[in-house]
Amino acid sequence: MPTTDDHKTEHLVPDEADLDARKAAILNAVVTEYIGSAQPVGSQHVVDAPGVSVSSATVRSDMAALERDGYLTQPHTSAGRIPTDKGYRFFVDQLGGPGPLDAGGRQQVRQFFDHAHGEIEEMLEHTSGLLADLTDCTAMVVGPSHESAVVRSVQLVGLGHRLALVVVVLADGAVRKQSIELAEDTDDAALAEAGGRLAAHVLGSPLAQVVGTPAPSGTASVDAIAAAGAAALRSLGEADGHDQLFVGGSSRMAAAFDAVDTVRSVLTILEQQLVVVSLLRDILDTGLTVAIGAEHGVEPLASCAIVVMPVSVGGVEAGTIGLLGPTRMNYPLALAAARVVGDRLGERLGEAAR
Amino acid sequence: MPTTDDHKTEHLVPDEADLDARKAAILNAVVTEYIGSAQPVGSQHVVDAPGVSVSSATVRSDMAALERDGYLTQPHTSAGRIPTDKGYRFFVDQLGGPGPLDAGGRQQVRQFFDHAHGEIEEMLEHTSGLLADLTDCTAMVVGPSHESAVVRSVQLVGLGHRLALVVVVLADGAVRKQSIELAEDTDDAALAEAGGRLAAHVLGSPLAQVVGTPAPSGTASVDAIAAAGAAALRSLGEADGHDQLFVGGSSRMAAAFDAVDTVRSVLTILEQQLVVVSLLRDILDTGLTVAIGAEHGVEPLASCAIVVMPVSVGGVEAGTIGLLGPTRMNYPLALAAARVVGDRLGERLGEAAR
DNA sequence: GTTGGCACTCCACTCTAGTGAGTGCTGGCC
DNA sequence: GGCCAGCACTCACTAGAGTGGAGTGCCAAC
Numbered sequence: 001m002p003t004t005d006d007h008k009t010e011h012l013v014p015d016e017a018d019l020d021a022r023k024a025a026i027l028n029a030v031v032t033e034y035i036g037s038a039q040p041v042g043s044q045h046v047v048d049a050p051g052v053s054v055s056s057a058t059v060r061s062d063m064a065a066l067e068r069d070g071y072l073t074q075p076h077t078s079a080g081r082i083p084t085d086k087g088y089r090f091f092v093d094q095l096g097g098p099g100p101l102d103a104g105g106r107q108q109v110r111q112f113f114d115h116a117h118g119e120i121e122e123m124l125e126h127t128s129g130l131l132a133d134l135t136d137c138t139a140m141v142v143g144p145s146h147e148s149a150v151v152r153s154v155q156l157v158g159l160g161h162r163l164a165l166v167v168v169v170l171a172d173g174a175v176r177k178q179s180i181e182l183a184e185d186t187d188d189a190a191l192a193e194a195g196g197r198l199a200a201h202v203l204g205s206p207l208a209q210v211v212g213t214p215a216p217s218g219t220a221s222v223d224a225i226a227a228a229g230a231a232a233l234r235s236l237g238e239a240d241g242h243d244q245l246f247v248g249g250s251s252r253m254a255a256a257f258d259a260v261d262t263v264r265s266v267l268t269i270l271e272q273q274l275v276v277v278s279l280l281r282d283i284l285d286t287g288l289t290v291a292i293g294a295e296h297g298v299e300p301l302a303s304c305a306i307v308v309m310p311v312s313v314g315g316v317e318a319g320t321i322g323l324l325g326p327t328r329m330n331y332p333l334a335l336a337a338a339r340v341v342g343d344r345l346g347e348r349l350g351e352a353a354r
Numbered sequence: 355m356p357t358t359d360d361h362k363t364e365h366l367v368p369d370e371a372d373l374d375a376r377k378a379a380i381l382n383a384v385v386t387e388y389i390g391s392a393q394p395v396g397s398q399h400v401v402d403a404p405g406v407s408v409s410s411a412t413v414r415s416d417m418a419a420l421e422r423d424g425y426l427t428q429p430h431t432s433a434g435r436i437p438t439d440k441g442y443r444f445f446v447d448q449l450g451g452p453g454p455l456d457a458g459g460r461q462q463v464r465q466f467f468d469h470a471h472g473e474i475e476e477m478l479e480h481t482s483g484l485l486a487d488l489t490d491c492t493a494m495v496v497g498p499s500h501e502s503a504v505v506r507s508v509q510l511v512g513l514g515h516r517l518a519l520v521v522v523v524l525a526d527g528a529v530r531k532q533s534i535e536l537a538e539d540t541d542d543a544a545l546a547e548a549g550g551r552l553a554a555h556v557l558g559s560p561l562a563q564v565v566g567t568p569a570p571s572g573t574a575s576v577d578a579i580a581a582a583g584a585a586a587l588r589s590l591g592e593a594d595g596h597d598q599l600f601v602g603g604s605s606r607m608a609a610a611f612d613a614v615d616t617v618r619s620v621l622t623i624l625e626q627q628l629v630v631v632s633l634l635r636d637i638l639d640t641g642l643t644v645a646i647g648a649e650h651g652v653e654p655l656a657s658c659a660i661v662v663m664p665v666s667v668g669g670v671e672a673g674t675i676g677l678l679g680p681t682r683m684n685y686p687l688a689l690a691a692a693r694v695v696g697d698r699l700g701e702r703l704g705e706a707a708r
Numbered sequence: 709g710t711t712g713g714c715a716c717t718c719c720a721c722t723c724t725a726g727t728g729a730g731t732g733c734t735g736g737c738c
Numbered sequence: 739g740g741c742c743a744g745c746a747c748t749c750a751c752t753a754g755a756g757t758g759g760a761g762t763g764c765c766a767a768c
């Protein structure tokens with residue numbers, strides 16, 4: 001009934017604009033309480049909340065209004081209220097805010113980044129574990145894209161038996177490899193010669209923009225190797241499209257739901273790296289930080305919410321952090337953790353990839 | 355009461371030696387049925403099984419004997435029988451056997467290895483997915499150990515801003531990297547010089563056996579870089595101890611149990627790569643192929659069974675396959691899949707790493 | 709040793725209150 | 739008009755009683 005809807009939207013203030021202060025306070029209380037208890041919240045539990053200094057009867061009538069406006073719902077008559085996706089949305093947009101990370105959490109983050117060592121991949125992997133610990137959500141960390149990183153070094157390494165490895169180092173420290181088959185037993189000199197020509201051809205340009213073959217050397221066997229190497233680089237450039245994903249704390253999903261079916265379908269999604277990466281991408285592209293319930297359009301995650309935070313290095317996007325939990329997840333905590341860890345991670349990546 | 359136990363073991367035949375043929379057939383039928391239905395099996399459901407041409411009353415008395423001997427158990431009086439861990443053990447050792455992979459499965463394996471491409475890590479990752487699909491279990495694939503692989507190439511690549519990358523290629527095609535910090539802005543020539551000395555020092559020896567520093571060059575700055583590189587190599591050698599693990603199909607664990615708690619604790623274990631790798635290692639070391647229930651000693655996995663299969667390349671162990679499922683998993687299928695995929699994977703690794 | 713028969717057990721299910729948290733409504737008060 | 743105490747009502751949840759049936763153990767007979 002679009003007519004009725006339009007009517008409402010146009011003439012009744014509360015639907016579009018902010019809710020009346022007390023209703024907002026009540027909604028806030030219901031969401032907060034429900035996030036903590038996972039139980040429907042009754043009017044009695046809300047009367048003592050800040051900003052609500054009225055009787056339970058009045059709260060009830062406000063709750064009924066909030067339900068009419070779609071912020072709350074009842075599992076059944078004569079049960080307490082549960083926030084709807086719209087209710088969570090209002091909470092996140094108008095009420096919650098990032099909220100500070102507690103002292104223990106801040107300490108954990110500091111300690112983590114003080115002791116973080118090793119290569120990027122390892123650090124990202126561990127970061128996902130940290131986030132999961134902090135928020136009790138499943139954490140997803142997408143590594144920096146290497147699309148624009150230029151080639152800093154190319155090397156051909158013979159592995160014996162007609163096999164060689166093309167090893168590429170990008171300016172941001174990423175290393176890619178691809179094995180190529182050689183036509184016949186090749187001596188190291190030819191390999192080195194071909195490697196040199198390959199390097200001259202691609203050094204300084206992004207991996208994705210490698211085209212053509214190196215200039216001919218006059219020796220057919222060397223040219224063949226160089227061409228094979230160039231082909232390998234191209235296939236590496238194409239494969240680089242899908243960024244690396246690190247998922248941590250997927251066991252938290254089992255604790256979040258008591259229906260095994262839900263757990264299974266969520267885990268199934270998490271196993272599909274491509275789906276997850278593009279899901280996070282999509283959410284970011286629509287300009288959201290939090291996607292609640294059906295907002296992200298992935299049906300099996302309808303009872304989940306996702307917090308997304310871009311990781312930027314010097315203003316340039318260099319990865320993404322995602323937190324997956326039930327729609328009744330602790331948004332303030334998740335937002336705070338994502339922000340803090342994202343910032344620190346960005347700094348770290350900046351130090352490494354200058 | 356060890357005395358009683360000894361007494362039994364020594365003087366009563368059925369406990370140690372094979373069960374009487376019909377009892378074995380009954381046990382076989384119970385296990386098979388229970389694997390399929392997950393419901394306690396009554397005597398009536400067994401009378402039609404091959405090798406059991408007796409009435410249900412006789413089956414009952416045999417079942418009672420099997421229960422006395424510890425092969426079966428009852429959830430409660432007047433319910434059907436469920437196999438104990440010992441019952442599964444007998445089934446696996448004496449009855450089941452690998453059992454052939456069905457046509458669809460064989461086709462799937464063939465297709466997978468025909469189309470498998472890319473580098474080892476990617477293939478191992480996908481192999482875990484394949485195994486999960488085939489068996490409906492969670493699959494674990496441990497990559498080949500690089501402990502004994504000798505260094506084929508070492509390179510120092512400058513990344514700008516006092517940062518350089520040590521890139522090591524091992525003879526089996528594995529690539530390792532580690533960033534090092536340079537004392538001050540260093541020119542490429544010094545980097546190349548140091549790289550050359552580093553290479554001369556370690557080429558041909560296994561990564562884990564890198565000791566000392568390269569021979570001095572006479573230039574202090576070059577020596578410093580070379581020393582830093584050698585230190586990086588040592589730390590890489592140490593880090594190489596824990597092999598790469600790829601877990602596929604962890605969502606299957608959610609389908610296997612209906613207690614969310616169990617699912618959560620199993621997933622928690624799966625997140626700890628080190629634990630999983632050493633668990634598989636331990637099982638192999640005790641000479642087992644299948645570890646059932648408490649046999650592997652990891653308490654949260656008490657209701658799980660693990661099928662382990664070494665992957666060997668030319669007789670040398672080069673990785674491990676593991677399948678994790680509930681104790682009532684389909685052992686013949688899991689064993690068959692593990693064997694077939696393990697063999698094919700071994701062949702593949704052999705082709706690549708010669 | 710095997711079998712049909714029989715009494716028994718006990719889970720799973722249904723049905724029936726009874727309980728209580730929570731609601732919507734109403735009439736009176738400020 | 740907004741607020742509130744009071745009240746009747748709703749309905750999930752729980753406990754207890756009753757029932758059906760799948761399954762067992764035992765026994766006497768073949």
